[in-house]
Amino acid sequence: xxxxxxxxxxxxxxxxxxxxxxxxxxxxxxxxxxxxxxxxxxxxxxxxxxxxxxxxxxxxxxxxxxxxxxxxxxxxxxxxxxxxxxxxxxxxx
Numbered sequence: 001x002x003x004x005x006x007x008x009x010x011x012x013x014x015x016x017x018x019x020x021x022x023x024x025x026x027x028x029x030x031x032x033x034x035x036x037x038x039x040x041x042x043x044x045x046x047x048x049x050x051x052x053x054x055x056x057x058x059x060x061x062x063x064x065x066x067x068x069x070x071x072x073x074x075x076x077x078x079x080x081x082x083x084x085x086x087x088x089x090x091x092x093x
Contacts, residue, residue: 011076
């Protein structure tokens with residue numbers, strides 16, 4: 001069964017600002033994760049005030065996601081260079 005992948009407005013803008021090759025790699029990765037039985041195996045859980053999020057790696061870029069296990073949905077929250085992406089992600093209220 002496939003998971004549904006959705007993107008926030010912010011993540012869509014960030015994806016469009018990335019180099020084309022990197023954007024394609026990210027899209028392909030998210031497609032692969034959507035068709036995997038357990039998307040948790042491909043990523044890493046974040047800790048601290050970002051504990052509700054998961055991250056996936058593509059080279060020096062990180063994709064930050066919120067995974068809804070019950071609804072089988074992966075929400076891409078943000079993506080960008082590993083140096084500053086975690087500062088951009090805000091915890092949900």
